[in-house]
Amino acid sequence: GESVGLHLPTLSVQEGDNSIINCAYSNSASDYFIWYKQESGKGPQFIIDIRSNMDKRQGQRVTVLLNKTVKHLSLQIAATQPGDSAVYFCAENRNQFYFGTGTSLTVIP
């Protein structure tokens, strides 16, 4: 079936390094994608979004890349900090939002 999935369920990085979290989607009709961050015991929080007419969008310390040819989405976090430790979800729009399984990011001080 159609799904949104993540390549790596867990990721550990050293503080100060860059992090890359990947996501694959299967519906080529999806035209809007969002990355969310979920800290333990809290609801997901919006990080950054991107529309299908773009291939890159930058925010503060975060960049989202969209490759529609291979239906791949990635979230890059620059200079990762301990406060970035969380589970990261990508979500695709198909009338409502469908979320991937999530990647748990651990930042090692």
Add this chain to the structure above:
Amino acid sequence: GAGVSQSPSNKVTEKGKDVELRCDPISGHTALYWYRQSLGQGLEFLIYFQGNSAPDKSGLPSDRFSAERTGGSVSTLTIQRTQQEDSAVYLCASSLEGRGIGELFFGEGSRLTVL
């Protein structure tokens, strides 16, 4: 309100009992979504409201699950005859527009434990 509010934050119930979970979306948000998150898992879509109507109920796992929304605002998710596999965090989100457009704002969730 300032954000999406959910209650109760924690609910422990016995197998077979009915439970109601409440969501107060951000004022003015027309779309409301319910998701379920099992321990260490992703977000499973349950139902989506646009105003008071539910264009998509496809994610409700069984007929024990139902939801309603009144006045284009508060929503209640009801689980009848709860089972242990219903144990999860139930997350509510709202957005200004529907149809998967725009940012979703999530509540803190209602953690349901069925003994």
